[in-house]
Amino acid sequence: MTYVVTENCIKCKYTDCVDVCPVDCFVEGPNFLAINPDECIDCTLCVAECPAEAIFAEDDVPADQQDFIQINAEMSKVWPVISSRKEPMPDADANNGRKGKRAEIEK
Template sequence: MTYVVLENCIKCKYMDCVEVCPVDCFYVGENMLVIHPDECIDCGVCEPECPAEAIVPDSDDRAAAWAEANRTYSTQWPNITRKGEPPVDADEWKDKPDKAELFSPAPGKP
Protein backbone atom coordinates (compact mmCIF):
# COMPACT_ATOMS: atom_id res chain seq x y z
CA MET A 1 0.00 0.00 0.00
CA THR A 2 1.03 3.57 -0.62
CA TYR A 3 -0.62 6.93 -0.15
CA VAL A 4 -2.04 9.09 -2.93
CA VAL A 5 -2.62 12.84 -3.16
CA LEU A 6 -6.07 13.66 -4.53
CA GLU A 7 -7.48 16.66 -6.39
CA ASN A 8 -8.36 18.25 -3.01
CA CYS A 9 -4.74 19.45 -2.97
CA ILE A 10 -5.13 21.49 -6.17
CA LYS A 11 -4.81 25.21 -5.46
CA CYS A 12 -4.40 24.50 -1.71
CA LYS A 13 -0.95 22.93 -1.48
CA TYR A 14 -0.62 23.48 2.27
CA MET A 15 2.51 21.28 2.54
CA ASP A 16 2.01 20.30 6.20
CA CYS A 17 2.45 16.70 5.00
CA VAL A 18 5.97 17.39 3.76
CA GLU A 19 7.23 18.27 7.23
CA VAL A 20 6.28 14.90 8.74
CA CYS A 21 7.31 12.57 5.90
CA PRO A 22 10.27 10.48 7.11
CA VAL A 23 11.34 9.49 3.58
CA ASP A 24 10.82 12.75 1.65
CA CYS A 25 8.54 11.18 -0.98
CA PHE A 26 6.62 14.36 -1.89
CA TYR A 27 7.08 16.14 -5.20
CA VAL A 28 5.87 19.63 -5.99
CA GLY A 29 3.88 20.84 -8.95
CA GLU A 30 2.70 24.32 -9.77
CA ASN A 31 -0.57 23.89 -7.87
CA MET A 32 -0.44 20.56 -6.01
CA LEU A 33 1.82 17.91 -4.50
CA VAL A 34 2.14 14.22 -5.35
CA ILE A 35 3.62 11.20 -3.60
CA HIS A 36 6.12 8.88 -5.30
CA PRO A 37 4.55 5.45 -4.74
CA ASP A 38 7.86 3.58 -4.84
CA GLU A 39 9.35 5.82 -2.14
CA CYS A 40 6.35 5.93 0.21
CA ILE A 41 6.80 3.55 3.14
CA ASP A 42 3.10 3.51 4.00
CA CYS A 43 3.61 5.00 7.45
CA GLY A 44 0.51 7.19 7.14
CA VAL A 45 1.81 10.15 9.13
CA CYS A 46 1.04 12.52 6.26
CA GLU A 47 -2.67 11.74 6.00
CA PRO A 48 -3.88 13.42 9.23
CA GLU A 49 -1.61 16.44 8.65
CA CYS A 50 -3.39 17.54 5.47
CA PRO A 51 -5.92 20.32 6.18
CA ALA A 52 -7.57 19.70 2.80
CA GLU A 53 -7.97 15.96 3.44
CA ALA A 54 -6.20 15.35 0.12
CA ILE A 55 -4.17 12.28 1.12
CA VAL A 56 -5.63 8.79 1.22
CA PRO A 57 -4.30 5.22 1.13
CA ASP A 58 -4.31 3.67 -2.34
CA SER A 59 -6.90 1.19 -1.08
CA ASP A 60 -9.43 4.05 -0.81
CA ASP A 61 -11.80 4.13 -3.80
CA ARG A 62 -11.05 7.82 -4.35
CA ALA A 63 -7.35 7.06 -4.94
CA ALA A 64 -7.84 5.22 -8.23
CA ALA A 65 -8.38 8.38 -10.26
CA TRP A 66 -5.18 10.01 -8.97
CA ALA A 67 -2.75 7.11 -8.44
CA GLU A 68 -1.33 7.28 -11.96
CA ALA A 69 -0.94 11.07 -11.81
CA ASN A 70 1.02 10.67 -8.56
CA ARG A 71 3.29 8.08 -10.19
CA THR A 72 3.80 10.09 -13.38
CA TYR A 73 4.41 13.53 -11.90
CA SER A 74 6.58 12.29 -9.04
CA THR A 75 9.14 11.38 -11.72
CA GLN A 76 8.89 14.78 -13.43
CA TRP A 77 8.51 17.30 -10.63
CA PRO A 78 11.16 18.36 -8.09
CA ASN A 79 11.33 16.69 -4.70
CA ILE A 80 10.21 18.83 -1.77
CA THR A 81 11.58 18.21 1.72
CA ARG A 82 10.47 21.30 3.64
CA LYS A 83 7.18 22.99 4.10
CA GLY A 84 6.84 26.14 2.05
CA GLU A 85 4.21 28.84 1.98
CA PRO A 86 0.83 27.74 0.66
CA PRO A 87 -0.86 29.89 -1.97
CA VAL A 88 -2.35 33.06 -0.52
CA ASP A 89 -5.83 31.94 -1.52
CA ALA A 90 -5.45 28.33 -0.29
CA ASP A 91 -8.17 28.68 2.34
CA GLU A 92 -10.63 29.85 -0.32
CA TRP A 93 -9.96 26.69 -2.38
CA LYS A 94 -9.75 24.22 0.51
CA ASP A 95 -13.28 22.84 0.48
CA LYS A 96 -14.17 23.39 -3.17
CA PRO A 97 -15.09 20.17 -5.01
CA ASP A 98 -14.28 19.15 -8.57
CA LYS A 99 -10.93 20.88 -8.98
CA ALA A 100 -9.45 18.33 -11.42
CA GLU A 101 -9.86 20.66 -14.41
CA LEU A 102 -7.62 23.18 -12.62
CA PHE A 103 -4.69 20.74 -12.40
CA SER A 104 -1.43 22.07 -13.84
CA PRO A 105 1.22 19.61 -15.09
CA ALA A 106 3.91 22.29 -14.68
CA PRO A 107 6.56 21.64 -12.03
CA GLY A 108 6.63 23.75 -8.90
CA LYS A 109 9.50 25.23 -6.95
CA PRO A 110 10.78 23.36 -3.91
Protein backbone atom coordinates in the same frame (compact mmCIF):
# COMPACT_ATOMS: atom_id res chain seq x y z
CA MET B 1 0.80 0.10 -0.61
CA THR B 2 1.31 3.82 -1.00
CA TYR B 3 -0.54 6.98 -0.13
CA VAL B 4 -2.07 9.23 -2.77
CA VAL B 5 -2.69 12.98 -2.93
CA THR B 6 -6.11 13.69 -4.41
CA GLU B 7 -8.10 16.54 -5.92
CA ASN B 8 -8.56 18.71 -2.85
CA CYS B 9 -4.82 19.51 -2.82
CA ILE B 10 -5.17 21.37 -6.13
CA LYS B 11 -4.74 25.12 -5.61
CA CYS B 12 -4.27 24.60 -1.86
CA LYS B 13 -0.86 22.93 -1.64
CA TYR B 14 -0.57 23.00 2.12
CA THR B 15 2.77 21.42 2.94
CA ASP B 16 2.23 20.32 6.54
CA CYS B 17 2.42 16.74 5.22
CA VAL B 18 5.91 17.31 3.87
CA ASP B 19 7.27 18.25 7.30
CA VAL B 20 6.37 14.88 8.81
CA CYS B 21 7.42 12.62 5.94
CA PRO B 22 10.45 10.59 7.04
CA VAL B 23 11.48 9.62 3.49
CA ASP B 24 10.88 12.79 1.43
CA CYS B 25 8.43 11.11 -0.93
CA PHE B 26 6.49 14.27 -1.79
CA VAL B 27 7.01 16.10 -5.06
CA GLU B 28 5.85 19.61 -5.87
CA GLY B 29 4.11 20.86 -8.96
CA PRO B 30 2.93 24.39 -9.71
CA ASN B 31 -0.35 24.01 -7.80
CA PHE B 32 -0.46 20.45 -6.44
CA LEU B 33 1.64 18.00 -4.44
CA ALA B 34 2.01 14.32 -5.26
CA ILE B 35 3.51 11.29 -3.55
CA ASN B 36 6.14 9.13 -5.20
CA PRO B 37 4.73 5.61 -4.83
CA ASP B 38 8.21 4.09 -5.07
CA GLU B 39 9.43 6.12 -2.08
CA CYS B 40 6.37 6.08 0.20
CA ILE B 41 6.81 3.68 3.12
CA ASP B 42 3.16 3.64 4.17
CA CYS B 43 3.84 5.30 7.53
CA THR B 44 0.50 7.21 7.55
CA LEU B 45 2.03 10.32 9.17
CA CYS B 46 1.04 12.65 6.34
CA VAL B 47 -2.67 11.81 6.46
CA ALA B 48 -3.35 13.47 9.81
CA GLU B 49 -1.26 16.53 8.91
CA CYS B 50 -3.13 17.42 5.71
CA PRO B 51 -5.50 20.34 6.44
CA ALA B 52 -7.30 19.64 3.15
CA GLU B 53 -7.84 15.94 3.96
CA ALA B 54 -6.54 15.19 0.47
CA ILE B 55 -4.32 12.17 1.26
CA PHE B 56 -5.62 8.61 1.21
CA ALA B 57 -4.19 5.12 1.34
CA GLU B 58 -4.18 3.76 -2.22
CA ASP B 59 -6.83 1.18 -1.30
CA ASP B 60 -9.05 3.90 0.20
CA VAL B 61 -8.95 6.48 -2.59
CA PRO B 62 -12.58 7.44 -3.30
CA ALA B 63 -14.02 5.99 -6.50
CA ASP B 64 -14.26 9.40 -8.18
CA GLN B 65 -10.59 10.09 -7.39
CA GLN B 66 -9.00 6.86 -8.69
CA ASP B 67 -7.23 8.67 -11.53
CA PHE B 68 -5.07 10.41 -8.92
CA ILE B 69 -3.22 7.14 -8.29
CA GLN B 70 -1.81 7.41 -11.82
CA ILE B 71 -1.39 11.20 -11.61
CA ASN B 72 0.77 10.83 -8.47
CA ALA B 73 2.87 8.12 -10.14
CA GLU B 74 3.37 10.15 -13.32
CA MET B 75 4.14 13.48 -11.68
CA SER B 76 6.56 11.91 -9.20
CA LYS B 77 8.82 11.18 -12.17
CA VAL B 78 8.96 14.81 -13.36
CA TRP B 79 8.33 17.16 -10.43
CA PRO B 80 11.08 17.95 -7.90
CA VAL B 81 11.12 16.54 -4.39
CA ILE B 82 9.90 18.90 -1.68
CA SER B 83 11.36 18.18 1.74
CA SER B 84 10.40 21.15 3.89
CA ARG B 85 7.26 23.11 4.61
CA LYS B 86 6.38 26.16 2.52
CA GLU B 87 3.53 28.63 2.64
CA PRO B 88 0.34 27.34 0.99
CA MET B 89 -1.00 28.90 -2.18
CA PRO B 90 -2.43 32.42 -1.71
CA ASP B 91 -6.09 31.33 -2.04
CA ALA B 92 -5.63 27.96 -0.34
CA ASP B 93 -8.31 28.47 2.26
CA ALA B 94 -10.85 29.56 -0.36
CA ASN B 95 -10.01 26.55 -2.55
CA ASN B 96 -10.02 24.01 0.29
CA GLY B 97 -13.09 21.84 -0.23
CA ARG B 98 -14.05 23.37 -3.57
CA LYS B 99 -15.27 20.66 -5.94
CA GLY B 100 -14.35 20.30 -9.59
CA LYS B 101 -10.67 21.28 -9.41
CA ARG B 102 -9.30 18.25 -11.30
CA ALA B 103 -8.99 20.12 -14.62
CA GLU B 104 -7.01 22.87 -12.90
CA ILE B 105 -3.89 20.79 -12.22
CA GLU B 106 -0.89 22.52 -13.73
CA LYS B 107 1.59 19.94 -14.94
